[in-house]
Amino acid sequence: MIAAAVILATANAATPRKRTTDDKVHLMNADVLKYDQYEHPGAQILVGNVIITHTGMKLNCDSAVVYEASNSFMAVGHVKMTQGDTLSLTGDSIYYNGESQIAEARRNVVMTHRKTKLFTDNLNYDRVEKKGYFFEGGRMVDGDNDLTADWGEYHTDTRQATFNDRVQLENPEFRLVSDTLHYDTTTKWSQLTGPSNIYSGDSRIYTENGFYNTNLKQARLYDRPQLFNKASKMLGDSLHYDKNTGLSEAFGNVSYTDTLNRNTLQGEYGFYNELTGEAMATGRALAKDFSQSLTDTLFIHADTLRAYAYNMDTDSLYRTLHGYFHVRAYRSDFQAVGDSLAGSTQDSTVTLYKDPIVWSGNRQILGETITAYLNDSTVDSVYVDRQALLVERLDTLHFNQVAGRQMRAYYRGKVMHENVVDGNGTVVYYPYEQDSLILYQVYFQSARLHVLYDRQGQLDSIKGPAGEGLLYPIGLAPKEHTWLPNFAWFDYLRPVDKYDLFEWRSKKAGTELKWVPRRQAPLQHLTPQAVPAAAPPQPQTKEESDHE
Numbered sequence: 001m002i003a004a005a006v007i008l009a010t011a012n013a014a015t016p017r018k019r020t021t022d023d024k025v026h027l028m029n030a031d032v033l034k035y036d037q038y039e040h041p042g043a044q045i046l047v048g049n050v051i052i053t054h055t056g057m058k059l060n061c062d063s064a065v066v067y068e069a070s071n072s073f074m075a076v077g078h079v080k081m082t083q084g085d086t087l088s089l090t091g092d093s094i095y096y097n098g099e100s101q102i103a104e105a106r107r108n109v110v111m112t113h114r115k116t117k118l119f120t121d122n123l124n125y126d127r128v129e130k131k132g133y134f135f136e137g138g139r140m141v142d143g144d145n146d147l148t149a150d151w152g153e154y155h156t157d158t159r160q161a162t163f164n165d166r167v168q169l170e171n172p173e174f175r176l177v178s179d180t181l182h183y184d185t186t187t188k189w190s191q192l193t194g195p196s197n198i199y200s201g202d203s204r205i206y207t208e209n210g211f212y213n214t215n216l217k218q219a220r221l222y223d224r225p226q227l228f229n230k231a232s233k234m235l236g237d238s239l240h241y242d243k244n245t246g247l248s249e250a251f252g253n254v255s256y257t258d259t260l261n262r263n264t265l266q267g268e269y270g271f272y273n274e275l276t277g278e279a280m281a282t283g284r285a286l287a288k289d290f291s292q293s294l295t296d297t298l299f300i301h302a303d304t305l306r307a308y309a310y311n312m313d314t315d316s317l318y319r320t321l322h323g324y325f326h327v328r329a330y331r332s333d334f335q336a337v338g339d340s341l342a343g344s345t346q347d348s349t350v351t352l353y354k355d356p357i358v359w360s361g362n363r364q365i366l367g368e369t370i371t372a373y374l375n376d377s378t379v380d381s382v383y384v385d386r387q388a389l390l391v392e393r394l395d396t397l398h399f400n401q402v403a404g405r406q407m408r409a410y411y412r413g414k415v416m417h418e419n420v421v422d423g424n425g426t427v428v429y430y431p432y433e434q435d436s437l438i439l440y441q442v443y444f445q446s447a448r449l450h451v452l453y454d455r456q457g458q459l460d461s462i463k464g465p466a467g468e469g470l471l472y473p474i475g476l477a478p479k480e481h482t483w484l485p486n487f488a489w490f491d492y493l494r495p496v497d498k499y500d501l502f503e504w505r506s507k508k509a510g511t512e513l514k515w516v517p518r519r520q521a522p523l524q525h526l527t528p529q530a531v532p533a534a535a536p537p538q539p540q541t542k543e544e545s546d547h548e
Helices: 004-012 542-546
Strands: 026-029 033-037 038-055 057-067 072-083 087-097 102-113 116-126 129-133 136-144 145-149 151-155 159-171 174-184 188-199 202-211 218-222 226-229 232-235 239-241 247-258 261-271 277-288 296-311 318-331 334-344 347-352 355-362 363-366 369-375 378-393 399-412 416-428 440-453 461-464 468-473
Touching: 004 202, 038 072, 072 102, 087 261, 129 440, 136 232, 145 151, 145 174, 232 261, 247 277, 261 399, 277 318, 296 334, 355 369, 399 440, 416 461
Parallel strands: none
Antiparallel strands: 026 038, 033 038, 038 057, 057 072, 072 087, 087 102, 102 116, 116 129, 116 136, 129 151, 136 145, 145 159, 151 159, 159 174, 174 188, 188 202, 202 218, 202 226, 218 239, 226 232, 232 247, 239 247, 247 261, 261 277, 277 296, 296 318, 318 334, 334 347, 334 355, 347 369, 355 363, 363 378, 369 378, 378 399, 399 416, 416 440, 440 461, 440 468
């Protein structure tokens, strides 16, 4: 059925409309009718209040020359051609051919169809094809839309227009510039072909193939369009944009870049809301943050990444980034994995949740939650809450370990220089001798630890209140004083570069953080007490009644 309809429609479109007609041009009125065989042989010369008709068309003018042999005429002076009550064509002159039914209007031409007006100096109107076309510049006004182009045509039956070469559409709320524009005056949809730009306030859309509705202020764009908004840029294989809601949706190879805050969101699908500043990416989602370093970019991957903006259009603007799930991050001096992530430009922090791990150099930090405080291009400090463990790999057999309930590690440049541990602090430490040999192993336990590192970042000293400290010759310490309970070296999970972020690798069975029950605030239970029943009302005495 559909195929037959398509074939029929194609056949109808290909069938030429009947152009010739037996009807002759008819003279309905003229103040003067004369002949001039020298100037106009075989022609009627009409002067004053001329009215001519032809197959439903009526023309008024000051004067005309009618050529009966060719069934045509030339009309000049206040020329106005009308067809029904919806179409009129005016100009300084109109040449009309009754055989082809084409009117050629010249100078100060105005074609009016319903509420649409077309202005030009050179326009031909084909009554058979029901279209008017100009070829030396023209302008069409349709409501609030004002279109200009070098060449264009307008169909009175479909109310559709096509404009080519230096096309501009002016509207009180936007300006559109294109090579080719197809415009529907009924639906207000415009189809853009070739390099095109739509300007609206601080926004600009670039496309080479797309549709834009001037009433709805909606765009459907294809072939890698780009949307610019103040200091941001969004592009994708295709893009949908709604000016009223401020929402842009992009599909396929999506990229959103905030040039002011120097970060990028990428994915297979994404959206951005210019009114709220919210952005989202999913499908191989990747965030790039190059605000902290001019030479080194932080790459963050998660199943879904969302960015939020606060205090927009103020000096207090800041953004947050949320990632979930399967978070993996890479920078040359900083790598991390975790279940989910939250970062903020307000305090330059990144927090990882649920079995997170952070690596820096030959050190690994893990805990239940890890917060990194960033400073310019380096990590200022790292805070670990609950089941905190820092592991430093010396070689394949020896690992320095610092554990506790909470931990705060401080960095100077890119080198750790201090580590403060609160609650059940424990250290396994292999001190280097002067010849870089390892001869002893230290085990120390205290409620609070203060671990210091030298300029090269090597463990230098341990301070703390009274606790248990033991020194063992290398290889003679018991297992429980060699490996802390939650020790594991997760080098196989560590991202090796920015291309290694999209493959999630889970911890081996038995190496996950142990579940630790949380203390809960005691609940207050209110015991209902019996409320004595209200006593029945007593009759008033005479004295009480008199008192009232």
